[in-house]
Amino acid sequence: MIGPPANPAILEICEPALSLARRLGARLAVGGGAALFLDYGPERSTTGESLQALRGGRPVDPLSDPGSADLTAHVDFAGLAAAAREAGAAVHGPIPQGKFLAALGLFQRTDRLARGQPPARAMALIEAARRLAEPDRMGRLFKALALCHPGAPAPPGFES
Numbered sequence: 001m002i003g004p005p006a007n008p009a010i011l012e013i014c015e016p017a018l019s020l021a022r023r024l025g026a027r028l029a030v031g032g033g034a035a036l037f038l039d040y041g042p043e044r045s046t047t048g049e050s051l052q053a054l055r056g057g058r059p060v061d062p063l064s065d066p067g068s069a070d071l072t073a074h075v076d077f078a079g080l081a082a083a084a085r086e087a088g089a090a091v092h093g094p095i096p097q098g099k100f101l102a103a104l105g106l107f108q109r110t111d112r113l114a115r116g117q118p119p120a121r122a123m124a125l126i127e128a129a130r131r132l133a134e135p136d137r138m139g140r141l142f143k144a145l146a147l148c149h150p151g152a153p154a155p156p157g158f159e160s
Contacts, residue, residue, distance in 0.1 A: 098139025
């Protein structure tokens with residue numbers, strides 16, 4: 001949804017996602033491993049509808065012209081994190097995608113890839129990295145959340 005929620009009396013809860021997080025959290029707590037989630041949504045649950053539709057990269061009414069737009073909804077990162085934590089997993093994040101990718105060296109790697117490329121290709125690589133990480137683009141709206149065994153160190157990108 002773009003702008004303030006149309007109906008702040010609505011609270012969306014996705015029980016299948018919370019169930020998945022609980023089962024995954026329990027499995028990671030016992031058997032080890034890690035899971036990484038990258039998607040968009042607020043860090044904390046909010047009220048209002050999060051159902052969205054995009055057609056041609058632009059928002060449209062989700063109920064207009066069914067089948068002609070991509071439908072999506074915001075991820076409840078706080079809910080997933082709480083469900084996994086209650087099941088025994090260690091939780092890291094959510095953190096903004098831009099911060100996560102920068103910590104992994106996105107810009108340094110992009111600069112290395114761009115060296116020696118034709119100017120148009122180099123600029124396209126740099127622009128793609130900026131789109132993923134800048135706060136006014138995908139860098140703040142998208143979040144990263146990691147779940148892992150409680151004894152495991154913080155995964156790369158989540159170190160403080």
